[in-house]
Amino acid sequence: MSDSGYCYPGTDVLINHFGIRDRETLERVERDFTSANMALHIDSPVKGNFDLKHLQAIHHAIFHDIYPFAGQIRSVAIAKSNLFCLPQYILPMADEIFGRLRADNCLRGLDKDAFVDKLAYYSGEINALHPFREGNGRTQRLFLQELSKAAGYQLLFAGIDGRILLRADIEAMSGRYESLKKLYGDNVKPVERETKSPENKPSVLERIEADRKQRKAGDKAPRRKAAKKKDDLEI
Numbered sequence: 001m002s003d004s005g006y007c008y009p010g011t012d013v014l015i016n017h018f019g020i021r022d023r024e025t026l027e028r029v030e031r032d033f034t035s036a037n038m039a040l041h042i043d044s045p046v047k048g049n050f051d052l053k054h055l056q057a058i059h060h061a062i063f064h065d066i067y068p069f070a071g072q073i074r075s076v077a078i079a080k081s082n083l084f085c086l087p088q089y090i091l092p093m094a095d096e097i098f099g100r101l102r103a104d105n106c107l108r109g110l111d112k113d114a115f116v117d118k119l120a121y122y123s124g125e126i127n128a129l130h131p132f133r134e135g136n137g138r139t140q141r142l143f144l145q146e147l148s149k150a151a152g153y154q155l156l157f158a159g160i161d162g163r164i165l166l167r168a169d170i171e172a173m174s175g176r177y178e179s180l181k182k183l184y185g186d187n188v189k190p191v192e193r194e195t196k197s198p199e200n201k202p203s204v205l206e207r208i209e210a211d212r213k214q215r216k217a218g219d220k221a222p223r224r225k226a227a228k229k230k231d232d233l234e235i
Contacts, residue, residue, distance in 0.1 A: 074133040097126065097129060141157050
């Protein structure tokens with residue numbers, strides 16, 4: 001599949017605002033910027049109507065420091081384990097998906113079981129859409145968390161193993177949502193009222209630092225395993 005316009009000629013490195021042409025360096029810089037931007041999103045979430053424009057605005061907020069295509073619908077076909085929605089069908093399919101979500105009142109007023117069922121379905125549909133060249137997973141997670149919050153629930157991705165989530169997403173591409181339902185069912189809870197005063201809430205910088213420490217701790221185990229097993233599953 002052609003990546004014309006997205007990668008530097010003769011490479012698989014995405015064109016970026018820093019002119020970085022080494023993939024590992026770009027990944028490291030991207031992680032730092034996107035972690036900071038996602039932490040900022042917690043305090044100042046991107047407002048929208050839970051439609052494609054809202055998804056695009058979230059993608060732009062996360063990736064605008066890194067990529068010139070932040071917030072833009074991709075123009076090339078992409079695939080991982082499955083082929084995602086072809087670019088010429090993204091807009092009509094998005095109209096259909098988000099139209100159904102709107103008809104479902106953005107999942108408001110549902111008990112937990114019904115909410116989880118619908119959340120798994122729309123999560124699978126948005127993942128199959130995969131409207132951006134890069135950064136779909138992180139964008140979808142923030143979108144789903146905001147959707148959940150607006151519906152009166154909290155979706156906690158911190159408790160979900162990324163590799164298990166990936167397999168569940170692949171199953172959902174084939175219309176099998178049970179794994180996603182199980183993951184979300186175990187990690188969704190009703191929103192609780194704030195009990196802490198504002199001055200006791202951790203700052204954005206404190207959350208960014210905590211996120212970095214968590215990622216470093218999480219990286220150590222896979223590296224030890226990689227020395228014994230030479231397999232790696234890309235998230």
